[in-house]
Amino acid sequence: MSELPGDLLYTNDHEWLRRESDGSVTVGITEHAATALGDLVYVELPEVGQDVDAGGDMAVVESVKAASDVYAPVGGNVSAVNEELADEPEKINADPYGDGWIVRLTVGDIDEGELMSPDAYQQLLDELDD
Amino acid sequence: MSELIFEKSRSGRRAFAQAPTADDDLGIPKQFLREDRPGLPEASELQVVRHYTRLSQKNFSIDTQFYPLGSCTMKYNPRACNSLALLPEFAGRHPLGPVRFGQGFMKCMHELQQMLKEVTGMVKVSLTPMAGAQGELAGVAMIKAYHDSRGDTERTEIIVPDAAHGTNPATANMCGCVVKEIPTLSDGDVDIEALKGVLGPKTAGIMLTNPSTLGVFERHIKDIADMVHEAGGLLYYDGANLNAILGKVRPGDMDFDVIHMNLHKTFSTPHGGGGPGSGAVGVNKRLLPFIPVPVVKETEVDGETVYDWATEDDFPQTIGRLSGFMGNAGVLLRAYVYMRMVGRDGMEKVAEYATLNANYLMARLRDAGFELAFPNRRASHEFIITLKHEAKDYHLTAMDVAKALLDHNYHAPTTYFPLLVPECLLIEPTETESKETLDNFVAAMIDIVTQAKEQGVQFKEAPYKMPVRRLDDVKAARELDLRYAPE
Numbered sequence: 130m131s132e133l134p135g136d137l138l139y140t141n142d143h144e145w146l147r148r149e150s151d152g153s154v155t156v157g158i159t160e161h162a163a164t165a166l167g168d169l170v171y172v173e174l175p176e177v178g179q180d181v182d183a184g185g186d187m188a189v190v191e192s193v194k195a196a197s198d199v200y201a202p203v204g205g206n207v208s209a210v211n212e213e214l215a216d217e218p219e220k221i222n223a224d225p226y227g228d229g230w231i232v233r234l235t236v237g238d239i240d241e242g243e244l245m246s247p248d249a250y251q252q253l254l255d256e257l258d259d
Numbered sequence: 260m261s262e263l264i265f266e267k268s269r270s271g272r273r274a275f276a277q278a279p280t281a282d283d284d285l286g287i288p289k290q291f292l293r294e295d296r297p298g299l300p301e302a303s304e305l306q307v308v309r310h311y312t313r314l315s316q317k318n319f320s321i322d323t324q325f326y327p328l329g330s331c332t333m334k335y336n337p338r339a340c341n342s343l344a345l346l347p348e349f350a351g352r353h354p355l356g357p358v359r360f361g362q363g364f365m366k367c368m369h370e371l372q373q374m375l376k377e378v379t380g381m382v383k384v385s386l387t388p389m390a391g392a393q394g395e396l397a398g399v400a401m402i403k404a405y406h407d408s409r410g411d412t413e414r415t416e417i418i419v420p421d422a423a424h425g426t427n428p429a430t431a432n433m434c435g436c437v438v439k440e441i442p443t444l445s446d447g448d449v450d451i452e453a454l455k456g457v458l459g460p461k462t463a464g465i466m467l468t469n470p471s472t473l474g475v476f477e478r479h480i481k482d483i484a485d486m487v488h489e490a491g492g493l494l495y496y497d498g499a500n501l502n503a504i505l506g507k508v509r510p511g512d513m514d515f516d517v518i519h520m521n522l523h524k525t526f527s528t529p530h531g532g533g534g535p536g537s538g539a540v541g542v543n544k545r546l547l548p549f550i551p552v553p554v555v556k557e558t559e560v561d562g563e564t565v566y567d568w569a570t571e572d573d574f575p576q577t578i579g580r581l582s583g584f585m586g587n588a589g590v591l592l593r594a595y596v597y598m599r600m601v602g603r604d605g606m607e608k609v610a611e612y613a614t615l616n617a618n619y620l621m622a623r624l625r626d627a628g629f630e631l632a633f634p635n636r637r638a639s640h641e642f643i644i645t646l647k648h649e650a651k652d653y654h655l656t657a658m659d660v661a662k663a664l665l666d667h668n669y670h671a672p673t674t675y676f677p678l679l680v681p682e683c684l685l686i687e688p689t690e691t692e693s694k695e696t697l698d699n700f701v702a703a704m705i706d707i708v709t710q711a712k713e714q715g716v717q718f719k720e721a722p723y724k725m726p727v728r729r730l731d732d733v734k735a736a737r738e739l740d741l742r743y744a745p746e
Contacts, residue, residue, distance in 0.1 A: 165681070170736035193732045194675045196425075218737075 131160065134226050138241065139250035140202045145226060146244070153208055154239070157230045158190060158199060158221060161254055166192040169218040174210040175232060181205060183243075188231055190221065202244065205234035261317075263743060264300045264310050274304035317726045319670045321530075325696050327620075329641045329673035329685025330424070330472050332502045332524035333531070334613075336593070339600060340527060344592035354584050358567055364588070365566030369555040371595040378598075378606060379501075379518055380511025381541030385554045386586045393581055394519030394538025395430040395466075395497065400578045401517055401542065401549040402464045402493045403434055408548075408576060414463040414491065420449050422473050422677045424499060427466040436463055443679065447475035447633045449483060462492035469513065470500045470639030472677045472685070473632070474617070484514035493517065493545070501525045502689070503614055503640035506607035516543050526594035535587040537594065548576040553585050612690035613640040616697060620688050623701045628708070632680045641687035643680050650682045655711040655718065657682040660704070662729060665722040667703035 137145040143162035147155045163169070173189035181187045181201040188199035188210075211230050214220060221229035245253070302310070319326070326333040344350075352361050372384040388394040399417065406414040417431035418439045428438040441453040449467075465487050469477045477483070487494055496510040496518035502525045510518045522537035523530040530536075542550050553568040568585075571577055601609065617638040624644055625631055632643035649655040661671035661684065673685035688697055710716040720729055 168733040170733060193736055195678050219733075 133159075133247045133251055135247050137226065137247065138202075138244040139247065139253075140200075140244060141253070142200050142202075144199065144202055146202050148239075149233070152236075154203060154205065154234045154236050155230050156199070156202060156232045156234065157225055159250075160225045161257075162197075163222050163225045163229070166190060166197060167194045168192055169221050171196075172214040172218045172221070172231070174212075174214065175207050177207050177210060179207045181207060181234065190218070190231075199231060201232075201234070203234065203236050203239050205236035207232055208235045209233040261310075261313060264302060264307070265743065267302050267306055267310065268300035270301060272301045272303055272306075274302070274307060276304055319665070324668055324670050325688075325692060325700055326670040327672045327686045327688050327700070328670060329474070329643075329687040330499050330676070331530070331673065332500075332521075332640070332687060332689055333670075334502070334524075334527060334689035335691040336527045336529060337597065337600065340593040340596040343596045344589055349592055350589075352588075354588065359565075362566055364592075365555055367595050368585075368591060369557055369566050371591060371598065372555060374595075374598045375520060375539055376541060378505060378509070379498075379520065379541045380509030381518060382511075382543050383547055383550055383554070384539055384541045385550045385552070386537065386539045386591050387551045387553065387581045388519065388538035388540055389582050389586060390536035391499070391519060391521040391523075391538040392426050392430065394521070394540050395426055395495075396433060397538075397540050397551050397578060397581060398495050398517040398519050399430050399434040399436065399464070399466070401540075401546045401551075402495065403436070404549040404576065404578050405493065405546055406463055411491070413461055416457070416459075416461045417463055417495075418454065418457055418465040418487075418492075420467065420471070421679055422447075422471050423466060423468060424472060424497060427468075427497060431466065437461075443471075443473065447471065447473040447636055448478055451479060451482065451486075454483065454486060458486060458490040458492065460491065462487070462490050464493040464495055464516075466495040466497060467515075468497040468499050469510075470503050470641075472500070472641075473680075474638050474641040474643055474685070474687075475633055475636045476504075476639055480513045488514065499524065500640060503610055505610040506603065507610050511541070511543060517541070517546050522590060522594040527597040528590045528593040535590050537587055537590045539586070539591075548574060549578050550574055551579065551581050552577045553580075609690050610640075613688075614638070616688040616690060616692055617641055617686075619694070620686065620697050620701070623697070624686075624704060627701060627705050629704070632683060640689070641685060643677070643683050643685050645680050646682040646684065649708060649711065653708075653711040653715075653717070655708065657684055659711075659718040659721060660684065660707055662721040663707045663718040664703060666724045667706070669700055669703060 137147050139145050143159045145157055145159050149155060169190055169192050171191040175187045181204060183201055183204040185201050186198035187201045190197055190199055210232050321333050321335055349364060352364055358365055368386060372386060375384045388397050415436050416439050417436040418441055419427045420443055421440050422443045431438050439457045441457060442450045444450050469480055471477060484494055493516040494514060496515040498518055498520040501520055518541045519538045522528050522539055528537060552570050552574055555566055556569040558565050558567055617640050621638045621642040629644045630648060632645050646657045646660060657674045661674045664671050675683065676685055722728060
């Protein structure tokens with residue numbers, strides 16, 4: 130598996146988030162999650178403008194093996210969703226940290242205490258591997 | 260791929276056996292008769308016989324192959340169940356005919372209710388749910404109705420362990436509840452501390468399968484039951500794995516309030532292919548008023564026992580009806596015959612042999628080098644192996660092994676379920692398999708892994724010998740094409 134992007138923060142649920150320059154946050158699932166799920170066949174996206182609570186489910190990714198909730202790593206308001214995933218869910222498998230982004234949130238202050246650095250997330254992946 | 264029967268159709272071709280005759284005048288008024296012929300295929304009798312015989316030969320089924328599909332209990336359906344259920348007195352009975360003309364059938368259904376009640380330790384059984392998922396729906400609907408009847412309307416949370424069948428959270432959702440998932444410990448038991456954390460005034464109930472889909476018996480079931488009841492919630496028993504404890508332990512004695520049984524799993528009625536199934540439900544005293552109707556009741560008229568339907572009049576708080584009538588009569592009859600044939604002692608033997616077969620197969624595979632997901636636990640009726648090392652070291656995934664098994668003429672075990680075990684196969688041999696079959700299955704498993712290890716075979720394109728090769732299930736899911744459209 131390729132190296133983790135260093136500019137992202139990660140969660141226990143194998144999601145990533147990126148702080149954008151306008152202060153919003155982009156969220157997706159990690160390569161580990163995408164590989165574990167296998168080829169995705171369907172993505173259910175939230176409505177733009179919807180409020181989400183930290184830890185609440187905001188999207189669903191479904192593969193031939195399983196359907197899995199995508200949780201909001203932080204609370205906020207959905208400012209954009211990746212509409213292209215409706216027709217091409219495979220983008221998440223092909224480019225999980227880029228074209229495969231899922232939701233963008235307008236957020237207030239983020240409590241980074243709950244989130245993981247790339248190093249900490251790598252450690253979690255190493256432990257799972259054992 | 261073979262032609263569809265529609266593609267074989269030639270205008271005007273007939274099967275003599277099905278040709279209408281003058282005697283077929285059913286007395287239907289002319290204005291209700293259709294003018295156009297229905298769009299049915301036209302083929303000769305021999306063409307039809309060959310077509311369906313060929314299709315059946317392509318099928319993997321319990322009649323032809325070992326079918327160790329975990330949590331599905333694909334056991335053999337004795338032929339006697341079929342032939343007795345097809346007696347003309349049963350098959351010809353009209354469901355809306357007066358009950359006095361169907362007392363024999365009604366008595367069978369009453370006895371079936373009684374037997375299911377006794378083997379599960381519940382107070383009453385309703386046979387109306389048409390499938391396992393509908394039984395679940397009925398069960399959670401009853402839990403909701405119970406809380407609502409007490410004005411306890413804030414109870415909307417259903418707790419589900421992460422090892423559960425996907426239908427459990429789906430059912431809770433369908434009933435308008437919020438799902439609270441709790442983790443499983445590394446030994447396969449429910450995480451009691453996590454359970455404590457989610458129990459509260461919003462708890463409507465918990466849905467449990469015991470033995471769980473991890474193939475182990477929940478050892479703290481009594482504590483769990485006490486904790487949930489103390490918090491004001493109820494316990495739902497998913498009967499998917501009832502086969503393992505039949506005649507040994509009863510869900511009612513474990514303090515479950517409601518249970519659904521998959522008669523097509525445990526009681527040997529036709530299984531797979533989307534039905535017809537049966538998801539009979541059993542309730543304890545608490546949920547009795549809410550039981551789905553109709554159920555068969557025993558009454559006395561002029562000193563004689565008469566069977567009749569108990570309906571909304573008898574259970575005014577019922578959650579209602581789940582189908583046009585009373586469940587799948589033919590399936591229920593097969594279950595009845597099976598239970599009568601097996602008897603009280605036989606039920607216990609079913610559980611014993613199902614467990615013995617699973618543990619034998621588990622030990623043989625372990626000794627052959629396969630990694631068990633729960634090595635410190637005895638299997639119930641099924642067990643899990645994980646192929647994570649084979650996947651990592653030899654690129655041999657659980658799916659590859661499953662497909663390669665088809666070429667050895669074995670139906671694949673359940674793959675990638677439960678979700679919390681990576682690269683897993685969930686294997687359930689059932690009680691109806693011989694030691695020789697199990698030994699041959701082990702030999703096939705060893706053969707597949709040895710080829711991968713020693714010759715680098717990855718089986719990425721397996722199966723090689725089946726009429727249909729590896730299916731592109733991703734394409735099939737992304738580009739759904741379900742309808743045949745005639746030209």
